[in-house]
Amino acid sequence: WRGGRAASFNIIPSSTGAAKAVGKVLPSLNGKLTGMAFRVPTV
Numbered sequence: 001w002r003g004g005r006a007a008s009f010n011i012i013p014s015s016t017g018a019a020k021a022v023g024k025v026l027p028s029l030n031g032k033l034t035g036m037a038f039r040v041p042t043v
Contacts, residue, residue, distance in 0.1 A: 012039040 016035045023030035
């Protein structure tokens with residue numbers, strides 16, 4: 001039985017760097033955005 005291997009238990013938060021890139025392109029938004037991605041394993 002592999003109840004501990006369900007995908008919901010293995011979701012990994014990670015940063016994307018997209019918010020920093022937007023801040024460089026549009027200086028008026030610098031420091032106002034954050035971004036987060038979730039890595040979800042698939043079967």
